[in-house]
Amino acid sequence: MSAIRHALNTKREDDFAAWYQEVISAADMAEESGVRGCMVIKPWGYGIWERMQRLLDDRIKAAGVQNAYFPLFIPLKNFEREAEHVDGFAKEMAVVTHHRLIADGEGGLIPDPEAKLEEPLVVRPTSETIIGDAMSRWIQSWRDLPLRLNQWANVVRWEMRTRMFLRTSEFLWQEGHSAHASAEEAQAETMTALEMYRAFAEEDVAIPVIAGEKPENERFPGAVETWSIEAMMQDGKALQAGTSHYLGTNFAHAANIKYQNDAGREVLCHTVSWGVSTRMVGGLIMVHGDDDGLRVPPALAPFQVVILPMLRDKPEDEALLDYCEGLRAAIAGQTALGEPARVLLDKRPGKAAAKRWDWVRKGAPVIIEVGGRDMENGVVSLLRRDALWNTETGKPAFQNPERDLCAQSIPGVLADMQNGMLVAARERREANIRRDISDMDALAEHFSREAKYPGWVEVQWAKPTGDALAKVVETLKELRLTLRNVPMHAPPADGTCIFTGEPAVERVYVARAY
Amino acid sequence: MSAIRHALNTKREDDFAAWYQEVISAADMAEESGVRGCMVIKPWGYGIWERMQRLLDDRIKAAGVQNAYFPLFIPLKNFEREAEHVDGFAKEMAVVTHHRLIADGEGGLIPDPEAKLEEPLVVRPTSETIIGDAMSRWIQSWRDLPLRLNQWANVVRWEMRTRMFLRTSEFLWQEGHSAHASAEEAQAETMTALEMYRAFAEEDVAIPVIAGEKPENERFPGAVETWSIEAMMQDGKALQAGTSHYLGTNFAHAANIKYQNDAGREVLCHTVSWGVSTRMVGGLIMVHGDDDGLRVPPALAPFQVVILPMLRDKPEDEALLDYCEGLRAAIAGQTALGEPARVLLDKRPGKAAAKRWDWVRKGAPVIIEVGGRDMENGVVSLLRRDALWNTETGKPAFQNPERDLCAQSIPGVLADMQNGMLVAARERREANIRRDISDMDALAEHFSREAKYPGWVEVQWAKPTGDALAKVVETLKELRLTLRNVPMHAPPADGTCIFTGEPAVERVYVARAY
Numbered sequence A, B: 001m002s003a004i005r006h007a008l009n010t011k012r013e014d015d016f017a018a019w020y021q022e023v024i025s026a027a028d029m030a031e032e033s034g035v036r037g038c039m040v041i042k043p044w045g046y047g048i049w050e051r052m053q054r055l056l057d058d059r060i061k062a063a064g065v066q067n068a069y070f071p072l073f074i075p076l077k078n079f080e081r082e083a084e085h086v087d088g089f090a091k092e093m094a095v096v097t098h099h100r101l102i103a104d105g106e107g108g109l110i111p112d113p114e115a116k117l118e119e120p121l122v123v124r125p126t127s128e129t130i131i132g133d134a135m136s137r138w139i140q141s142w143r144d145l146p147l148r149l150n151q152w153a154n155v156v157r158w159e160m161r162t163r164m165f166l167r168t169s170e171f172l173w174q175e176g177h178s179a180h181a182s183a184e185e186a187q188a189e190t191m192t193a194l195e196m197y198r199a200f201a202e203e204d205v206a207i208p209v210i211a212g213e214k215p216e217n218e219r220f221p222g223a224v225e226t227w228s229i230e231a232m233m234q235d236g237k238a239l240q241a242g243t244s245h246y247l248g249t250n251f252a253h254a255a256n257i258k259y260q261n262d263a264g265r266e267v268l269c270h271t272v273s274w275g276v277s278t279r280m281v282g283g284l285i286m287v288h289g290d291d292d293g294l295r296v297p298p299a300l301a302p303f304q305v306v307i308l309p310m311l312r313d314k315p316e317d318e319a320l321l322d323y324c325e326g327l328r329a330a331i332a333g334q335t336a337l338g339e340p341a342r343v344l345l346d347k348r349p350g351k352a353a354a355k356r357w358d359w360v361r362k363g364a365p366v367i368i369e370v371g372g373r374d375m376e377n378g379v380v381s382l383l384r385r386d387a388l389w390n391t392e393t394g395k396p397a398f399q400n401p402e403r404d405l406c407a408q409s410i411p412g413v414l415a416d417m418q419n420g421m422l423v424a425a426r427e428r429r430e431a432n433i434r435r436d437i438s439d440m441d442a443l444a445e446h447f448s449r450e451a452k453y454p455g456w457v458e459v460q461w462a463k464p465t466g467d468a469l470a471k472v473v474e475t476l477k478e479l480r481l482t483l484r485n486v487p488m489h490a491p492p493a494d495g496t497c498i499f500t501g502e503p504a505v506e507r508v509y510v511a512r513a514y
């Protein structure tokens, strides 16, 4: 075995946080904008988000939910009537107070004092209240129900400490909002959205997730139930990758969302909301990245195959480009993962080897290099991003299929890679979940041991509420731990509560988290 | 001939502005939000915008331009260094001054005085300056050029008088921005974007447009050249439906976008920007709508075919739904305009006739009603939105094809309708352009005559600049007229300038405008 010289400077095991930043930079995904807490999403990062949007939107449309668009600005009064919101996450918000700039007479600009808004406007941190306003106008009778809407939008929550994709002041997301005639229907919708997220995370992003209910202390303010999908990152921490909230009639009460039932009586609707954001891109990096950079699941790769002709600024280049163009067209004619294969013939100036490492760091699933000798032999040099190294030689593990066979093999290679990434991530997660810890000393011991990445622990508990729960949360906080969720498909409890010693009623995940 | 009872209350010829508002409301496209100048785009309106996005984005990607995302907030200093912008459109902007709300002690909320931003932030009215910042970081050498980016985003320009889709404080758009090594390349890019817009407007939106250069007085502030596509609405007014700007080195100078050329010298880039917005939806309404509501070109229709089963709350309903589902599946299996046909089986409660008129007002291209007798006969009742009325009977012009033939005919019907809408709009436009007016008296006469919709006049002019141009603009303004653009493909001038009497150098359109 020879030593491999990896493409990044930082290894995951040496400094996971620094590695994360290096991947984002090396894969050219995003950068700080200079505007506090806001990032610029560069083409490769945005292209991945666009693919996420496309695939999740297909699922949203298939579920019969309709997209719409609501205003960026929300009047103060919407937050006033919703005191819960303000106690919750929504204190830190961008507030618009003026609608004009004027010169200050010294070469600068100031908000025009003459153009002060009578009522300040808030840049939406989420759209429950303004969509609730619309629902209260649009819904009259049971015939108007269910009303199922989704919005793709930017939202702003002023953040003091930010981390690209994971926590930024402005971020991109979708927010689903629906109103229903009964609690049962609304709860079913909450589950429909959760299952949509599970399928999206696992089938499209190749991230295995645990779907379950958040404990009371982790509920969205005003929600009756909050459900989440939780993913394990390679450092063993949890990332909440999507949430679905059953809001009961709380928001309907605040926004006056009522319908006339078939007995002619006015009653409150039951509402639901659900969201997934650019945070998922951060999750993708932390689940699939390696010491050579990003690895993009083929379903999400803006380009699934990149062809690099080894040009030499000589007359033979033309024949080589023809040969590569033939390959490109043959691959573009293939259907991979249900869509036309996305292939780029990268003719930019620069050495093929340097460009190879650029694409390795970006995580393009398949890189194909073609030199003069390949052309003579009718073959290509193919590199799979999920099997990059020949560990015997310490060199990139090139394969040399015939050109035409190569094109035909692409759909199979991509499907295999998509599935393989999910399977590998699931195996890693399962290897890092402990289910045999049943007392607090052992739990503390487990999370204090030398190993950097202690993963998750599934414990049994009595589902305490109120003050009893607050005490549990406090105890966990001292260990830098949080309750993640109560998994949907776990076996019934059969032990005692790790926190209280009472008979346990269910299982719950405990982990460090982003 | 019998009198037709149209589906709208207002006819175009009676009150075009009121008709426009009624279409938006009757087709359930959008509504006022209660937030000053911002609208809610409802599912049918947003669905049309999503289709526009999809088709234009396909063209953008095919042109090799990459999507990215830049911050919503722009620092004041970006506007300070760009005095031109501030003199231009950008004075009226939403200004964020605080990042927190607190209770005022009387049940209300106020911006927290402790959380005042050191430097206010502006909600982007356009992103030239912040994308320019990024370009100045990303471009070092000629190898980095051209840099061709596009962003889909919401932007805000505070408007006092608003009109849905045409002028709103917040609107949705795409903005393309590119940097080039030479003026020639940048000018070629300006034309590439313009041609992309022309093809999009004509082939996808079925709106014929005149592509040409805006006169000096209509240039984007800071641009060397501004080009536009101009569309004629049914009231004869012009709508600027897309613009492409060659910015010379003006923005590069302000944002310090430089590159090292192959001789090793640092030189300024030439930049280009181009944009199309939700305004195009307003144009679609005013070009294609009729006295029965909206008509959506099939390429843009969220549903191209809507099937309405005539349910009667009886056991036979089930067989009817099966029959309709068979039709739905057969249509969904067809390829129309290069994509799978989009078909809805509308099973919502309500009478089929009421639902028919809903879909007529929404402008679904094909409506298919199916009753018990249709089923017995193996046929369906099909209504084309572009041939709605039998003018002999004054009744809807239903056709009764066999069910299976109907499904097979859909691709042809939709393609025919898409083309027919463009042809009809072009014929109407050409019938409303005068090219034979060569003196100011005749021009004033033409625009003061009884006819409500005088259309456009193509005149010849000497292309005055500076004060001479200002005088022309002033004269036209008194007639409520504007200069639109200098068409690209017009015959050379052969007369005298209508404004100055000098020899003409080119042709220019004069019209009332939105």
Ligand SMILES: [Zn+2]
Pocket: A082, A084, A085, A221, A222
């Ligand atoms: Zn609330």
Ligand SMILES: [Zn+2]
Pocket: B082, B084, B085, B221, B222
């Ligand atoms: Zn400027």
